[in-house]
Amino acid sequence: MEIVKGNGPITGEQIADQLNLTRATLRPDLAILTMAGYLDARPRVGYFYTGKTGTQLLTENLKKIHVRDYQSIPVVISANVSVYDAIVSMFLEDVGTLFVTDQSGCLAGVLSRKDLLRASIGKQELTAVPVNIIMTRMPNITVCEKDDLLIEAAKKLIDKQIDALPIVKETEKGLEIVGRLTKTNVTKAFVALANDE
């Protein structure tokens, strides 16, 4: 490993020379290191160091999971709905986050349980206040796309301290809402990994 790291690309013969061994003796060891992913080999070039640690190789599997593999259906309301009706929708649909659309049906805002709870202990009449007064709006909405890596979306949930991301698709009119990605989805992915699914 140290020889390849310092001198790669290097042929099997050159490595054998440095170690005073025959190529045949060395071959099984090089095969193991190549198969395990620590070294890579190219015909007529030689062996080179991939720079990958064992844990990196193990966790590369995680990087094959995409948002589309674990997404949920989005629950959408329009911007003129009252806070009271939004809370009712949240219970009926049993979700923790609602997405709010503008007249053209594109993403205009996000409402979390926390936003609605904050409004509910305020002085205002919940049936009289429209959600567009209390929702999070662009450019403060964090979004993802269905082809994004799940780990990238999970990182956004942690970094922004939010419970859900709208999964969007860019259109001429704005961002179309095509899905919902939550910490529940990420937790399911975690459980599925361990279950060998």
Place this chain on the structure above:
Amino acid sequence: MEIVKGNGPITGEQIADQLNLTRATLRPDLAILTMAGYLDARPRVGYFYTGKTGTQLLTENLKKIHVRDYQSIPVVISANVSVYDAIVSMFLEDVGTLFVTDQSGCLAGVLSRKDLLRASIGKQELTAVPVNIIMTRMPNITVCEKDDLLIEAAKKLIDKQIDALPIVKETEKGLEIVGRLTKTNVTKAFVALANDE
């Protein structure tokens, strides 16, 4: 692999015989299969099949992570606190779940944002209703311990459709609350795995 699967435990010599190869020729292949975890070898017994698939081997890493590695600090209130004050505590402490204790300081209930939001749109005066009226109580509380596997706790969060588990320790008086495990903690574990931490 097929020979070992069908005839294991079997010695290297016996495998070589079946394949009409020398033991020396076979040795690197057996070394690779053993190192990768597909086969296991015992001195004076021979090779046997571990029954593990590639994905199983990759995800065994997940089974080394415990609740204690990702737990959060619990936020606790007593059972006679009003729903209004509980909502205020939830915002001050910035958590999604509160744990409720009895007179001896042991676990008596759990309050989620959903419970508090449901109460807040009810007809009752929030400052007059104590949390013990609306909280989830034993035996309906799902708990975990700090030495549990994180995947077992994550599975409970998914199966019970809840956001957080109290991490408890059994005492003579009841369940002492020693921590809090949420979908945020599981999401952080997922991100950390991918980041090679």
